Amino acid sequence: MLYKSLSSFPVFEVERDYDKCIVCGCCVQQCTFDATYYLPYAKKVITDEHKCVGCKRCEAMCPTGAIKVRAVTNEFKHNAYWDARTIRDIYKQADQGGVILTGGGNDRRFRVYWDHLLIDACQVTNPSIDPLREPMELRTFLGRKPDALEVEYNEKGEPELKTKIAPNLVAEIPVIFAPMSYGALNLNMHKAMAAAADAMGTYWNTGEGSLHRDLYKYGHCTIVQVASGRFGVSAEYLKVAAAAEIKIGQGAKPGIGGHLPGEKVDEEISKTRMIPVGTDALSPAPHHDIYSIEDLRQLIYAIKEATNYEKPVSVKIAAVHNVAAIASGIARAGADIIVLDGFRGGTGASPAIVRDYVGIPVEIAVAVVDQRLREEGIRNWVSIIAAGGIRNSADVIKAIALGADAVYIGTSALLAVGCTLCHKCYTGRCAWGITTNDPHIAKRLNPDIAAERLINLLKGWAHEMKEMLGLMGINAIESLKGNRLRLRAIGLTKEEMDILGVLPAGEGI
Amino acid sequence: MEPLVIDAKGMHYRELNQIIRDKVAEGYRHFILHNVNGQRYIGAGIMEDVFIEIHGVAGNDLGVFMKRGTIIVYDDAQDGVGNTMEGTKIVVHGMAGDVCGYGMRGGKLHILRDIGYRTGIHMKTYKDMVPVIIVGGKAGDFFGEYMAGGILILLNLWDDDDRPIVGSYLGTGMHGGVMYIRGEVDPHNLGKEVGIKELDEKDFLLLKKLLKEYCEDFKDYGLSVDEIMKSPFTKLVPVSTRPYGKIYAY
The missing domain is CATH 3.20.20.70 (Aldolase class I)
Structure with missing residues (x-):
């Protein structure tokens, strides 16, 4: 039976410029996913790309800038419907039969409403305010606010708040x-x-x-x-x-x-x-x-x-x-x-x-x-x-x-x-x-x-x-x-x- | 200090609990509440070593978040007794409702008669804190669901109706702790994360110790540890401490 292991299709490729690499082992130390290791007989540091998660830690920490971690973009024949993630997930589940876990937030292509909303500004009338020179308040009270405020006057005739205000942050x-x-x-x-x-x-x-x-x-x-x-x-x-x-x-x-x-x-x-x-x-x-x-x-x-x-x-x-x-x-x-x-x-x-x-x-x-x-x-x-x-x-x-x-x-x-x-x-x-x-x-x-x-x-x-x-x-x-x-x-x-x-x-x- | 006697007749729970909190702050530790009729949250969040005696039916969430002390109810209690409780002992001279002992991580619930659904959900053990619930009567469905620690004991002392000792989905999702049920359990009612085990010497010693205290709390009802222990118990423990460890693909 034809069997495709997941490791056949890495998601990331790690390019190492061996002219720049000083074989210091920093990337080996930094990689927590065991993707990078030292090959003694070749005196080289190499990457097991199928373990790479693309966190870019090695790239950031490399003292000579020898590493570039890049997403593999053409791992399968282009397909606008069956994208690489979908294909890989099916392979993975066929391998292990479990629920696919993830972390972070939804990265799928749904409409981002924030990016369809634009903010107004003042011109000529109702002039804008310069926050560097005028007071500007960001203070926010979080909690229940009263339906109405009741005020009563004390013996001295001073107004006092009668309404009990609920606790607010x-x-x-x-x-x-x-x-x-x-x-x-x-x-x-x-x-x-x-x-x-x-x-x-x-x-x-x-x-x-x-x-x-x-x-x-x-x-x-x-x-x-x-x-x-x-x-x-x-x-x-x-x-x-x-x-x-x-x-x-x-x-x-x-x-x-x-x-x-x-x-x-x-x-x-x-x-x-x-x-x-x-x-x-x-x-x-x-x-x-x-x-x-x-x-x-x-x-x-x-x-x-x-x-x-x-x-x-x-x-x-x-x-x-x-x-x-x-x-x-x-x-x-x-x-x-x-x-x-x-x-x-x-x-x-x-x-x-x-x-x-x-x-x-x-x-x-x-x-x-x-x-x-x-x-x-x-x-x-x-x-x-x-x-x-x-x-x-x-x-x-x-x-x-x-x-x-x-x-x-x-x-x-x-x-x-x-x-x-x-x-x-x-x-x-x-x-x-x-x-x-x-x-x-x-x-x-x-x-x-x-x-x-x-x-x-x-x-x-x-x-x-x-x-x-x-x-x-x-x-x-x-x-x-x-x-x-x-x-x-x-x-x-x-x-x-x-x-x-x-x-x-x-x-x- | 003398015990403080409060007549709770017609009192809103908020008023009753405010009085208790204020008096605890003044130094009172012993409270005797009369005419309690379903007032909720009695004892909520009290961290001092109080002794509260309740005459009448205690309302929902009795002793919620409590750290220490003792509560005795000379009647029934409603839902949520001992919710997320840390270390109090609550004795109920009657029945208790649903979701008692949810998330409880210390202390004891001694219930004389039946208890409702979902008892001891997500009870947990931490170091020397081992929560214990002992129910004299029968229990409803989902007894010990998601149980992560502690001890649940179901005695069926009265057997005064046709219902089974305990309902369905017993110990579903259980991943810690132990249950002792006096009598036989229909395997059909067991959650799939639970296994039946033989009791050993240690179990009997533990049961004896816990039941001795239980019988002393209800000494007016003529209970005897030896009589209770004459009937066989079923011991239930989780099959795995990691019931859901193998459902993921990496």
């Missing part, structure tokens, strides 16, 4: 580090996100793998997650945090659970998740005590009771077809924040078939949820966080104009510290030291340097966002919220524009 920039668990990431990355969030006056989210003891000092800028596995969830964990988040779903894998394989559960992860070393950490797809909005309400209020109603409670769902009605239910269940995680959101490990074909874009989810909550007169009950594939400050501005209050960034944060999107997070062998808990490789990620890079990223985005607000003649991010008139669509159908609530480019008001 105060973020100095509407960009928060997305939930990525300790386990999926290593402690160095958690340290970096916590320190960067603290320095920038924003928040980071633990993900569902609990909070390491060393990071309890960052509680004031930490959102802690409660997922179906309830790993490391305790009264203390809830009390130390700024807010708690119930994870119902994840944009990269809506409707399915999480699974941290036992070999990744080392001593420190075991301590943090409070499970024995080496056991699988299974997060079932549903919370088995949540089968309805009423059940969700029960968990929301359990957390509120346990934290004395002092902290906002967030509920995170994957953006799915009926997202507007679900979000309305979540708002009515008593959540203070709703996170909508779009289908471009990343994952540490997910079946590729789910990551690639389940869910909807966050742009659409934010627009329909904001619209629905406004129509029902309950938009002020909750804040909306848009998550899943926010790539730059323009995406943030567009998300807020479509109706979000703030955004989560996951993939962007990982890119900032060295990720090259090779999507091999699920192997635990990340050569950049980000999604690995191998202590030797994890040391490649210096938490202080990583924190500095995350701070730089947020500072850059903050400057850009202020510029964009200024050019629209707006001096506070609050004034942009749900202001879809400041967006115009290009290249979208009438139905798409109706759903997004934006006018076509060229149409004035």
Whole structure:
């Protein structure tokens, strides 16, 4: 029988310029996928290309610039329908008969709505504002806002606020580090996100793998997650945090659970998740005590009771077809924040078939949820966080104009510290030291340097966002919220524009 | 300090729990609640070593996220008893509802009579923290689903109806911990991740120790460890600690 092994068709080719190569062995040391090795009899370093994942670590670290890692573009006869990935996946499954895993976010060619939205600017009338010389506010309050404010006058005749204001998070920039668990990431990355969030006056989210003891000092800028596995969830964990988040779903894998394989559960992860070393950490797809909005309400209020109603409670769902009605239910269940995680959101490990074909874009989810909550007169009950594939400050501005209050960034944060999107997070062998808990490789990620890079990223985005607000003649991010008139669509159908609530480019008001 | 007696009649759970939290902060540790009628979240998130006695039916999520202390309910309890609990002991002199002991990683639930569906889901062990649930009556479907650690004991002491001892999908997705069921289990009802094992000397010693405490908690009901132990038990353990390790292609 004719049999094609996977190794016959490598995805990457590694070109080595042997005139430049000094046979220092750096690339052999750096490759965590055992693709590069030294051939003593030839006195050469060579690559086993079928093991190469294209992470470009060797290319980046080579002291003489001798290496180029390139994707193989012509491995099969050109076919616009059966692309190379499809062919290779079928070979792989015929070999092993399993579910194909992947990491990262959906990289398939679906329409990117961000790239069909353009931002307005002021000319002549309603002049633009120069943020370098005039005050410009990015501060964002996340949590329930009152339906109305009541004021009463005290004996001295001074006005005092009578309405009790619900607890809110105060973020100095509407960009928060997305939930990525300790386990999926290593402690160095958690340290970096916590320190960067603290320095920038924003928040980071633990993900569902609990909070390491060393990071309890960052509680004031930490959102802690409660997922179906309830790993490391305790009264203390809830009390130390700024807010708690119930994870119902994840944009990269809506409707399915999480699974941290036992070999990744080392001593420190075991301590943090409070499970024995080496056991699988299974997060079932549903919370088995949540089968309805009423059940969700029960968990929301359990957390509120346990934290004395002092902290906002967030509920995170994957953006799915009926997202507007679900979000309305979540708002009515008593959540203070709703996170909508779009289908471009990343994952540490997910079946590729789910990551690639389940869910909807966050742009659409934010627009329909904001619209629905406004129509029902309950938009002020909750804040909306848009998550899943926010790539730059323009995406943030567009998300807020479509109706979000703030955004989560996951993939962007990982890119900032060295990720090259090779999507091999699920192997635990990340050569950049980000999604690995191998202590030797994890040391490649210096938490202080990583924190500095995350701070730089947020500072850059903050400057850009202020510029964009200024050019629209707006001096506070609050004034942009749900202001879809400041967006115009290009290249979208009438139905798409109706759903997004934006006018076509060229149409004035 | 003297016990604090609270009449919960007609009180919203929020008011009742606020009083308990405030009084715990003042230093009270012993609470006696009367006329409890389904108020939820009693004891939620309390980290102090409290002793709460409840007269009446305790509402959903009794003892949720609690770290230590003891709760005694002199009646039935509703759903979610001991949800994500860390170390409290809860004794219920009656029945308890669905999803009790979800994600529980320490402490004990002693239930005198029947328990509902989905008991002990995702219970887990960590070092010396071993959660224990002992049910005197029968249990519904999905008993010990996704169980990752701890001990579940089902006694069927009363056998006062035609239902089987335990429902279907017993231990589905179980990957840790152990269950002891007094009586026979229809293999048809077993989840596919569970296997039946013979009890050994260690199991009997463990059962004896745990049941002794259980019988003491319910001493007014004339329970005897020796009587209970006379009937054979079925021991259930996971077939693998990695039930889903082989479904992926790399």
